[in-house]
Amino acid sequence: KNQVEQSPQSLIILEGKNCTLQCNYTVSPFSNLRWYKQDTGRGPVSLTIMTFSENTKSNGRYTATLDADTKQSSLHITASQLSDSASYICVVSANSGYALNFGKGTSLLVTP
């Protein structure tokens, strides 16, 4: 069964600090892994997309890593801002990328 597990479930950090979110998956055959940011009451917005051959990808202060051997990914947020408060969702695609498997997300709260 294809599964995507994220940790922690929720996280509170001070503005300016860094944090790392984790994603473990059992999706097979693997196609690609995506990280999305979802603000409350809004649709998900893509942050990064990585294929099997990519180990790291950055998008501004967001850096995602992928270890396809251990089936783990992380999202590192640098110098957090209040606007980073949101749910971060790990999504893993199987086969040719058509079917999406969603994690439950990590709820991040950045406080002043």
Place this chain on the structure above:
Amino acid sequence: GAVVSQHPSWVICKSGTSVKIECRSLDFQATTMFWYRQFPKQSLMLMATSNEGSKATYEQGVEKDKFLINHASLTLSTLTVTSAHPEDSSFYICSARDPQGGFYEQYFGPGTRLTVT
């Protein structure tokens, strides 16, 4: 980047009535659109896949007679919740697949909050 819109952004309806939600791809033609439902603190759950000009494919457990999907053009898909009940209250999100995008990229709409009273 590609933009997907939804209308309305929120709607309140009485139990037993029907409500229609629109999903539009604004700057690309989407041969395939997807409808998701999200309950509080839960992940997105795929309800159905909508292909332009053909019948939608529903996920197991989703009532096709209750959630009517129409994909009449390459830029518009609609979801109609018929005879809505309070348990249908949820956040409905659509996404559109851009065939020109890499890795079968899906772009998500901003969502529609449905409250059934």
